[in-house]
Amino acid sequence: MKQERILFVTGKLAEYSLREVLEKLAPQVGFEFEVIVLNVQVAALMHVPLVKRRLTVPDGIDWIMLPGMCKGDLQVLIDHFGIPFKRGPKDHFDLPEYFGQEGKAPKDLSQYDIEILAEINHAPLMSNAEILQQAEHYRQNGANLIDVGCIPGESTKRAGEIVRMLVDSGYRVSIDSFDRAEVEAAVGNGAELILSCNQTNLDWVSKLGTEVVAIPNLPSDFDSLCTIVDQLVQSDTPFRIDPILEPIGFGFTTSLERYYRARKEFPDFEIMMGIGNLTELTEVDTAGINVLLAALCQELQIHSVLATEVINWACSAIREFDYARRLIKYAIENKSLPKHIHYQLVMLRDAKLNERGSDALSNLAQNIRDPNYRIFAEENQLHVMNRDGYWKGTDPYELFDQFSEANPKGLDASHAFYLGYEMCKAVTALTLGKQYQQDQPLNWGFLSQEEVSANERRRKQGEEPQCGPR
Known part of the structure; x- marks a missing residue:
């Protein structure tokens, strides 16, 4: 028995994912298909006059499906082409339901490229039990490494003790301090990364044999970062680069340009981004911010971020970024928009409303x-x-x-x-x-x-x- 041959008309952005849906759906339902992409970006912008002007129907097509939001009288197209036209669902991911099939199979979101360093802010002021509790919370929510945040301008003898406790408890640990005694104690007790390194501490931190995060002397001074990188290369010190993400209103856009420049000038070096300057210092729900930052990192091959959860509106920021890094990796690798992949970061509103009327x-x-x-x-x-x-x-x-x-x-x-x-x-x-x-x-x-x-x-x-x- 001859199977129906259906022509699906779509826009440029939806082509890849539409084909992916149809390749699985067609054998299940029992039809053959072709896809034609009209010269529009978004399928929802189609209308009947445009389809009439631009569409060429291949031979052997039984009927044609247009996007559900295509505007106009389909009878005009039926009369012009002499073949049935139908509107599909508003979203092509609902085609399985349209054809009576079950919903989409879940996507594999197990993969990611970006490491999360989760900072315990002002760790020396906390008890050991509080530190372990915070570290476990971060690990359960996706953190790969626990950053021990010390107190700027103060020196504590607890840095080494805290690092050893965390290492003995199975955590990978970094130390966030410019104080030499704190850093040396932390490294001696198992810290694998030092935040951070610039001209003020380069002379001694480069001799510890531990990876450092290279930062500019001032966020706006990119040339100083280049100088520090050259010196770290010469001393054979392992490092990653952080050009410093600035808060909104204090050089945010310019700092994005610095990350782009860093990737261009240092294509083979690892880069880190401290995202707390945006999530902690912007009075807004943080899930959307984390998705955009994950996209920026994925596209620029920034493989580590420093995040924290100090202020209440960012109290789920670590887990948000964990979901975001997986979502963005899947979307980019599968040439798909980060849409209809999973809904775990759609929290305030729902992706779709079903109303009876x-x-x-x-x-x-x-x-x-x-x-x-x-x-x-x-x-x-x-x-x-x-x-x-x-x-x-x-x-x-x-x-x-x-x-x-x-x-x-x-x-x-x-x-x-x-x-x-x-x-x-x-x-x-x-x-x-x-x-x-x-x-x-x-x-x-x-x-x-x-x-x-x-x-x-x-x-x-x-x-x-x-x-x-x-």
Whole structure:
């Protein structure tokens, strides 16, 4: 039996990943395919007149699928080409669902190129137990090496002790200090990297036989970095380069140029980037910043970053960068946009909302025959319904008064608590643009917490579920 031959029309950015989807999907569904890329970057920008002008249909095509957001009357194309046209889903990653197949297979995100150095800030002021706890937190969240941050302008005798404790506990360790006694003690106890080296300490730090991070005397003085690199090469000292990432408003853009210049001038040397100057000093959620910094590092072959989690808005920064480095490596190696690979860093909002629409909600409300309350969050409103009525609005207190008045004896304390909890989640979903599903936790990316549903609790207690849809 001859298989259908479908022509998929797309834009330049989507071609590679569309082919990847189709190569797996076509044998499963049982069709043959061709892909034609029109001269547009983004498939969503297509419209019927453009397709009519630019498309040439190969022989043997049974029908043509256009991107779901292609605008215009498809009948114009059907009449012009004499062949059926259809709109596909808005996103080609939803083609398996369109053709009745299961969702996408998970991507392999086990690989990364960028090492994370996680700094324990002001470590000498912490107890040994606190240091070990912080180090383990960093390791569990993706850190490859623990950086012992000392106190600028002070000298402590604990540096060597702290490093030895961490090394004995199985951690790789670096020391962040310009104090000679601290650095020498740290190196003597197993520190494998020294942060940092410039003209002020080059004479003695280069004699320790340990890798150093070369930095300029001043962030803006790139020539001094070149001089330090030459001297480290001559002394046969292992090193990596850090041109210094500056905070926004204090030379940020210029510092990016320095990293680009460093890679051009030193193509064979390792480079490190201290990303805390952005994540710690920018009053914004840090996940997006970490993705952009990971992309910059991956493209410039910067193979290590120094990160920390001091300020509260950056309290998950290490794990964010761990996800980001894997996401970006996968995207670049597979010639794919960093999109629809995994959603662990989409935390504030959700990647996609599935809404029933007003007609479907009204129809559902008309057909409910039991007292269980259904809650939906759509169209900037809360929707609550059961056999006694359908209530919608933006104020959960008002809604509660309305549906409890309709059935004053139908709510005991536990059920009222449940409904209040669910409406709180629904309001949060509406506020942030998240998908709300009754009796299920909201999705916060990698920060999501498992939640036992109210119905599951009742089942475990041998009771009949009564909360929400069954």
